[in-house]
Amino acid sequence: MVSLKDVAERAGVSRSAVSRSFTEGASVAPATRARVLAAAEALGYRPNLLARSLTTRSTGLIGLVSNNFQNPAFLEIFDLFTRGLQERGLRPLLVNLTDEVDPARSVGLVRQYSVDGVIVASSTLPTAFARAFRDAGLPTVLAFGRVAGESGVDVAAIDNVAAGQLAAKVLLARGYRRLGFLGGPEAATSTQDRLAGFRAVAGDVRCTFARAYSFGAGRAAMQGELGDLCEGYFGGDDVLSIGALSALRDAGREVPRDVGLVGLNDMAMAGWETFRLTTIRQPFAEIVAGVLDMLAAGLRTPGKAPEVRVYPCALVERGTLRPPV
Amino acid sequence: MVSLKDVAERAGVSRSAVSRSFTEGASVAPATRARVLAAAEALGYRPNLLARSLTTRSTGLIGLVSNNFQNPAFLEIFDLFTRGLQERGLRPLLVNLTDEVDPARSVGLVRQYSVDGVIVASSTLPTAFARAFRDAGLPTVLAFGRVAGESGVDVAAIDNVAAGQLAAKVLLARGYRRLGFLGGPEAATSTQDRLAGFRAVAGDVRCTFARAYSFGAGRAAMQGELGDLCEGYFGGDDVLSIGALSALRDAGREVPRDVGLVGLNDMAMAGWETFRLTTIRQPFAEIVAGVLDMLAAGLRTPGKAPEVRVYPCALVERGTLRPPV
DNA sequence: CCCGTCCTTGCAACCGCTTGCAAAAAATTT
DNA sequence: AAATTTTTTGCAAGCGGTTGCAAGGACGGG
Numbered sequence: 001m002v003s004l005k006d007v008a009e010r011a012g013v014s015r016s017a018v019s020r021s022f023t024e025g026a027s028v029a030p031a032t033r034a035r036v037l038a039a040a041e042a043l044g045y046r047p048n049l050l051a052r053s054l055t056t057r058s059t060g061l062i063g064l065v066s067n068n069f070q071n072p073a074f075l076e077i078f079d080l081f082t083r084g085l086q087e088r089g090l091r092p093l094l095v096n097l098t099d100e101v102d103p104a105r106s107v108g109l110v111r112q113y114s115v116d117g118v119i120v121a122s123s124t125l126p127t128a129f130a131r132a133f134r135d136a137g138l139p140t141v142l143a144f145g146r147v148a149g150e151s152g153v154d155v156a157a158i159d160n161v162a163a164g165q166l167a168a169k170v171l172l173a174r175g176y177r178r179l180g181f182l183g184g185p186e187a188a189t190s191t192q193d194r195l196a197g198f199r200a201v202a203g204d205v206r207c208t209f210a211r212a213y214s215f216g217a218g219r220a221a222m223q224g225e226l227g228d229l230c231e232g233y234f235g236g237d238d239v240l241s242i243g244a245l246s247a248l249r250d251a252g253r254e255v256p257r258d259v260g261l262v263g264l265n266d267m268a269m270a271g272w273e274t275f276r277l278t279t280i281r282q283p284f285a286e287i288v289a290g291v292l293d294m295l296a297a298g299l300r301t302p303g304k305a306p307e308v309r310v311y312p313c314a315l316v317e318r319g320t321l322r323p324p325v
Numbered sequence: 326m327v328s329l330k331d332v333a334e335r336a337g338v339s340r341s342a343v344s345r346s347f348t349e350g351a352s353v354a355p356a357t358r359a360r361v362l363a364a365a366e367a368l369g370y371r372p373n374l375l376a377r378s379l380t381t382r383s384t385g386l387i388g389l390v391s392n393n394f395q396n397p398a399f400l401e402i403f404d405l406f407t408r409g410l411q412e413r414g415l416r417p418l419l420v421n422l423t424d425e426v427d428p429a430r431s432v433g434l435v436r437q438y439s440v441d442g443v444i445v446a447s448s449t450l451p452t453a454f455a456r457a458f459r460d461a462g463l464p465t466v467l468a469f470g471r472v473a474g475e476s477g478v479d480v481a482a483i484d485n486v487a488a489g490q491l492a493a494k495v496l497l498a499r500g501y502r503r504l505g506f507l508g509g510p511e512a513a514t515s516t517q518d519r520l521a522g523f524r525a526v527a528g529d530v531r532c533t534f535a536r537a538y539s540f541g542a543g544r545a546a547m548q549g550e551l552g553d554l555c556e557g558y559f560g561g562d563d564v565l566s567i568g569a570l571s572a573l574r575d576a577g578r579e580v581p582r583d584v585g586l587v588g589l590n591d592m593a594m595a596g597w598e599t600f601r602l603t604t605i606r607q608p609f610a611e612i613v614a615g616v617l618d619m620l621a622a623g624l625r626t627p628g629k630a631p632e633v634r635v636y637p638c639a640l641v642e643r644g645t646l647r648p649p650v
Numbered sequence: 651c652c653c654g655t656c657c658t659t660g661c662a663a664c665c666g667c668t669t670g671c672a673a674a675a676a677a678t679t680t
Numbered sequence: 681a682a683a684t685t686t687t688t689t690g691c692a693a694g695c696g697g698t699t700g701c702a703a704g705g706a707c708g709g710g
Contacts (some may be wrong), residue, residue, distance in 0.1 A: 016329070044395055046436055046441060049437045049438055049439075050375045050379070050384065050439050053375060064419070069400060069401075070404070070593075071400075071408070072594075075394060075403075078400075079421065079423070082394070082421035083421055091418055091420075091438060092418070093386075093410075093416055093418055093419075094389070094403070094418075094419045096408050098408065109416075111371055111374060112372065113386075113416060114374075115375060125630060127370060127524055215594070215597050230600075243597075246599045252418045257363075269397075272571065273571050273575060274567075274599060275599075315360055
């Protein structure tokens with residue numbers, strides 16, 4: 001492994017000179033820098049960022065933590081995050097928190113790697129996790145979390161209550177009367193908020209909670225409904241809704257004629273011709289951009305007051321809701 | 326940030342003693358270690374792994390590189406990799422190589438972070454990438470690559486040629502006569518090998534290549550076929566096949582009666598009741614375990630000779646192929 | 651009680667890089 | 681040409697750890 005010293009020797013300068021040649025705007029004569037860069041090039045030298053981080057106190061590492069590795073929506077989200085981070089010269093350290101229950105352990109884990117900040121990408125991870133990172137002094141931003149109330153961390157998300165309201169309004173406007181809520185994990189804030197909004201508009205609704213955001217869970221939940229079906233359903237998310245849709249179709253129920261279904265997310269799959277799921281779009285790209293923006297701000301200004309960015313969501317019309325009456 | 330020095334002071338010992346207290350099997354009196362650990366606990370100290378790596382020359386960081394962020398199969402794969410790495414005390418540095426064409430740049434990137442090794446998880450990334458990592462002196466293992474020929478790196482994968490043969494045999498055994506190949510990106514070794522195997526058994530077949538492993542690409546490709554349909558198709562992978570399936574169904578073709586379709590991967594979605602795709606299973610979990618195993622060996626023994634592990638694949642019977650005649 | 655062993659411990663150097671500071675060199679002024 | 685200012689450079693210390701080495705202590709045997 002070629003180091004600063006090797007380059008310095010080859011270029012006939014001190015190690016400091018080499019170091020400065022590699023830092024933007026450092027005081028070094030153009031000629032020297034040229035010589036150094038040439039030597040570095042010849043030797044195939046690349047500065048060791050981790051060693052550098054010891055003095056600069058910044059690694060460029062960002063903990064990307066999630067517990068959502070079954071929902072295809074998250075592949076889209078990881079794609080956006082990884083690309084976005086890379087564009088900013090940051091590197092995602094992926095942390096899979098599936099089945100993890102102890103925030104302290106996760107904190108220890110990312111701290112040992114001196115990450116500069118952490119992104120919590122999940123709507124089902126208990127808020128204790130995000131708070132734990134924050135309390136450890138790490139700039140933390142929560143994607144897809146709860147926007148109301150004081151979480152103490154940056155949040156970028158839609159207003160899930162509003163989304164629930166929108167779902168209810170739309171279902172009613174399309175003439176569906178008895179409404180049902182087919183939520184994700186009951187404990188998740190996203191589920192609670194969507195339900196709250198849904199209820200605020202639709203009043204008393206039937207509630208079922210799936211054990212996870214997955215096709216199987218959605219299908220099973222809907223199969224449980226078949227005995228006494230509501231007219232319109234708000235599915236906790238797209239993949240859940242797609243599972244529900246399959247149950248309905250297999251049972252011979254006509255969607256959208258007999259029963260209406262609206263999902264949430266607008267993941268790529270919702271648009272697949274097989275499903276044509278009418279859904280409420282959650283603007284992933286914008287949310288991710290917002291997260292990165294706040295993260296960058298948090299890195300620049302440690303101790304910055306937490307910020308909440310709320311993104312609008314809108315109905316995407318496809319085939320699982322009948323047209324307005 | 327509390328460091329070695331702080332703990333040493335509080336425990337009334339030298340920094341070395343603290344360091345040793347934290348390394349397995351180092352020479353330190355039990356009583357001292359206890360005192361040190363107590364002090365560390367009280368201060369909330371955690372050793373800085375990156376600083377440690379400077380002398381130990383091992384960061385525990387593993388580059389997990391892929392260019393496959395649209396295919397839901399890869400979410401399953403990332404899940405397996407991240408969990409498997411975490412269990413071994415390693416951390417995945419996720420590198421998204423979508424649209425990247427220059428191997429050198431990727432190498433520089435992971436080298437700057439002194440990763441201990443890299444996992445290339447892709448069947449479409451040019452082999453030049455894996456080789457470039459290897460040439461940079463990094464233990465590299467390629468998941469889902471080509472198993473034949475000398476790549477110079479560890480490989481864990483199925484034998485794609487055999488998979489192609491299996492697909493052809495099965496299709497013929499089910500009485501489908503004119504066969505078509507609906508492959509992924511033409512340049513990918515996986516596509517070439519699957520086709521080669523397919524042809525070896527089925528002889529002259531119709532060939533179409535989708536531009537990516539995606540629903541849309543599969544659907545579009547199959548729509549192109551509709552004018553002059555073959556009887557049986559081997560889809561380059563499940564998501565492609567599912568796209569193709571949707572095109573067939575929408576066109577009113579009866580699957581499996583009029584046309585048969587067999588996919589490859591057996592991703593979770595293939596089992597969804599909506600699709601019930603008959604497919605050739607690629608044992609993800611076993612492959613990932615093999616990758617991690619070889620990676621661990623590579624970390625232990627630098628310069629270890631590259632190894633190739635071939636995993637068997639088998640037909641998973643569902644609804645898109647008629648029963649044997 | 652003295653001595654040889656073995657276990658513990660601290661010192662100091664080092665991993666690869668950054669940076670404040672003061673000296674040296676170059677450029678400007680007078 | 682001397683004096684002053686500005687730029688460039690190297691030194692040395694430090695970031696948070698590890699580790700070879702030699703000195704100090706504890707312990708058992710003679």
